Amino acid sequence: MSILVVGSVAFDTIATPSGRVEDILGGAATYFSLAASYFTPVRLVAVVGDDFNASHENVLTSHGIDTRGIERMPGKTFRWGGQYLDNLNEAKTDFTELNVFEKFQPHIPKEYVDTEFLFLANIHPTLQAAVRLEMDCVRLTGGDTMNFWIQGTPKELAETLKLVNVLLINDTEVRMLAGDKNLPRAAKKVLAMGPQALIVKHGEYGATIFFREGAFGIGTHPFRAPALPIEEVKDPTGAGDSFAGGFMGYIASQGEINREVLKRALFYGGVMGSFAVEEFGTERLQNLSRGQIDARFQLFRELTHLG
């Protein structure tokens, strides 16, 4: 089954203890698309400027990603600059130039309207909701958001959360959204806002999925997937979006949506996040095989499963 992602395509300038890169292809939708492309056909809705050329597009199309939804506008593509010199767990933003992204109004190509799996990457919640409402056949909607929207547009976000089946955010965002420092309590409050499942990303400690009672199966127990202890994290940019790509891509590749599928998807999310940080930008995600992915899935299993 195809998956549609709506979000940012960007050029990033990144400094980490391992080095520095300038104006490399990035953006949430790019990372998501590449990660998901190893599991299922991906359709991409985004906006780029004149500086997005054929070689950039080729990175996507060579992975079978459908780029008909990429709108070209006069001007420059979204640019972000950030560094992780003191702390690999948190980016310090050096600059943000929205450029063509400032006026982004997602247009869903007619050929995409029947897509059954949807991921709303981190954009304005009102745009997220509009996209979801334009789609007719969606079986599962995943979504991301961030502190900026949680604090700045809480009402709009509340409306969007009613349309999202699985929300994927990090510890800090869950606590902020719920106004509760205790994670399982905060998770319960977020689930009461709309989503049937909440994935909390813990960075190097993995991720936990919390289920609303009765959603996707029986019970209320959460489930936890590990992250891989990695000796050299070259560039953490895009780890969360790659996680989402692995998670949603795996689900879309399966016929059924149930708890066992969601649990495996959580492992695949961790797997794709662990690859993403091994090289700068999307480099590692561009050069993977399904065999390497499944071998790492096994490693994640060995990392957590008793004999």
Added chain:
Amino acid sequence: MSILVVGSVAFDTIATPSGRVEDILGGAATYFSLAASYFTPVRLVAVVGDDFNASHENVLTSHGIDTRGIERMPGKTFRWGGQYLDNLNEAKTDFTELNVFEKFQPHIPKEYVDTEFLFLANIHPTLQAAVRLEMDCVRLTGGDTMNFWIQGTPKELAETLKLVNVLLINDTEVRMLAGDKNLPRAAKKVLAMGPQALIVKHGEYGATIFFREGAFGIGTHPFRAPALPIEEVKDPTGAGDSFAGGFMGYIASQGEINREVLKRALFYGGVMGSFAVEEFGTERLQNLSRGQIDARFQLFRELTHLG
């Protein structure tokens, strides 16, 4: 097989968002002993003052803990006061009165010298080493330490680490001890200091065991156990010591020491830590059954294992 623990018995005054208690029985060796007592016979070496009375001792002896190693000295028992009002993950110390603990010189009763499993709770590294060297039949030594010794007595600690088979410390301590912020790299450096295995406790995110190559079996892969998402942590005091008690107690209860046993022990460590925080002080640890413990072990399994 019996396990011997050497460490502090204390009276704690604790404030958390759930309430406040005064002068309740605590100390690393107390938490460890109670947690381990559900798995194996425990022998305790510690020092107490005149204020340690029969009812305190009964808490231990009623769990079959051998208290012949508790030395009584004139004066008051070690007292600690702390709070977790702002942050349940880190204690803020209000006061520390070492009292009789200041001159603690562990004496191993003759009846204890043949003990095969040893846990050196967090005391001066020179005392830890002396205890280990006094024992003749030890098959496995576990040990704890803290920032105070890592920074204050690095040479003494380095000597002790050569005698410890499994070191159990938290993220911050591992990074401090290795002088490296990256966890798997820091773990490798700590393993080069002596221990065959290192357990890094991640608080609410569980714990990871790193193995030195070839130790306890084949391979270098780490293993990760979860923590239980708990909606109300009443009192985090002693969670780490209870973890160590469950971990070491389970190992001592098994005939063999191999990776599979250590992995299961890591789960039991998490299980005992998760019980400890449900009530103030040692209350929850005093009132458990092996059935409840094994049911929670199953819960930990369901929390992490794919079908």
